[in-house]
Amino acid sequence: MSTGDGERTYQLKLKEGDKIQATVTEVGSDAPKVDSSSWTNIDTASLAEVSENTTIAPGSQIHTEVAGINENHARLVPQRGVYQRNYLPGDEMRTRAIKQVSASLCEGELTQERNLDSVFVVGVATGADVTIEIAMIRGHYAIGLPVTVHDPGLASGREVFVETTANSAQAKAVGIADQNQDGQLLDGDVPIELSHVATSTGKATVQVSGVTAEGIAGTIIDLPAELPTVGDTFKTSVKQGRRHTTLSWSDADIAIEVEFDDPCPVTGTASIELTEQMAGKYRGDLITYIYPSLTVGDTHSISVYKSKNRGTLKIGDQSIPIKLVDSIDTTGEATIEIVEISDAVYGKIVGEISGIDIDDAESSSVDMTNLSKL
Numbered sequence: 001m002s003t004g005d006g007e008r009t010y011q012l013k014l015k016e017g018d019k020i021q022a023t024v025t026e027v028g029s030d031a032p033k034v035d036s037s038s039w040t041n042i043d044t045a046s047l048a049e050v051s052e053n054t055t056i057a058p059g060s061q062i063h064t065e066v067a068g069i070n071e072n073h074a075r076l077v078p079q080r081g082v083y084q085r086n087y088l089p090g091d092e093m094r095t096r097a098i099k100q101v102s103a104s105l106c107e108g109e110l111t112q113e114r115n116l117d118s119v120f121v122v123g124v125a126t127g128a129d130v131t132i133e134i135a136m137i138r139g140h141y142a143i144g145l146p147v148t149v150h151d152p153g154l155a156s157g158r159e160v161f162v163e164t165t166a167n168s169a170q171a172k173a174v175g176i177a178d179q180n181q182d183g184q185l186l187d188g189d190v191p192i193e194l195s196h197v198a199t200s201t202g203k204a205t206v207q208v209s210g211v212t213a214e215g216i217a218g219t220i221i222d223l224p225a226e227l228p229t230v231g232d233t234f235k236t237s238v239k240q241g242r243r244h245t246t247l248s249w250s251d252a253d254i255a256i257e258v259e260f261d262d263p264c265p266v267t268g269t270a271s272i273e274l275t276e277q278m279a280g281k282y283r284g285d286l287i288t289y290i291y292p293s294l295t296v297g298d299t300h301s302i303s304v305y306k307s308k309n310r311g312t313l314k315i316g317d318q319s320i321p322i323k324l325v326d327s328i329d330t331t332g333e334a335t336i337e338i339v340e341i342s343d344a345v346y347g348k349i350v351g352e353i354s355g356i357d358i359d360d361a362e363s364s365s366v367d368m369t370n371l372s373k374l
Helices: 358-363
Strands: 019-026 044-047 061-070 073-078 092-102 105-108 118-122 129-138 141-151 159-164 170-177 182-194 201-212 215-222 233-238 244-249 254-259 268-278 281-291 299-305 310-315 318-324 332-341 345-355
Touching (some): 019 044, 092 141, 170 201, 182 201, 233 281, 310 332
Parallel strands (some): 118 141, 254 281, 318 345
Antiparallel strands (some): 019 061, 061 073, 092 105, 159 170, 201 215, 233 268, 244 254, 268 281, 299 310, 299 332
16 A cells, blocks of 8 residues: 555555455456455455445445455455544545654544544654545554655654753653754653763753654754863852752753762852763862852861860851861860861861860850760
8 A cells, every 4th residue: 555655655454343445456247356455464355245236346445344354365345324424444634643652653643533532653753744544444543554744753864852861861852843843842742762871951952863663762963052071160059968969051951960979068159170071970079168168278266176076167157067187185276277178178277276164164165064075
């Protein structure tokens, strides 16, 4: 059965109960013979139970039902009194492919159900706008062959707009982009399997590379902004205990995830440097805190506690724990120099520790009722 474009021919498999439009090829003393070339599982077919009042000649097209198939021969029975508002084999309709159900079959949009619950189109891709001819009706669904393809949809070579997720090979097609249709929206979620994991989250342009039974495959060919490279530095927000942050560009509607080797020691705004980019992942180092202001080499006055060999730096309403690289034998006030910012903020004692006199406990910032701190 030709698709009407002069290039491709499809054959379908007949089953008992199918409704088809049969073309008479020969009329004689025996049962009229019909064209069987469109079906894969039969070699011959003939009409049975033909009314004496029915005029049949070679070339006649008759609506029939498959009464039986035996030894590659189909026995067809003409359909009488068919309600003409129903869809019939041979009818043409315009539809849009809304869902890929196999490598060569899509479900079509059915605007008027009539005697059908659904329609399937052979040889088109999701999103295709196509006029089809109904090749058969099986139960309450029809199978159609393309007569005119008005738009090919997500066929191989087509460029589409997608939404990506960083470090994932799954994308969602949201529109079609080409010279004729700039950003035509698709109905529903149309998944696309990317050839490589995406580096960013957000918008991208993908070229469809293939349509298989597993779905639609594609390759990212363009992004709305140039992605950063190793060595670039950025200001970003970080949260204590987390090993990652998100960098985003609102004007381009994309974002990347950056992972750290260590959890962030403080919640705030920090300057980071990208150190590695592999597949869909970025890695980075935290260089300095902008707020609260924490930079290697800075000095601060803090309270220190000998029992835990640490101190507390107060900046605004934040209490920031400081791990001391020196062993101390006194609890009190001291000046420290920040020497490292990684999994924690590390500091070393500069000068002497001003010990706390127990007689001054009431004026001290140390809770003297909890002597474990001393």
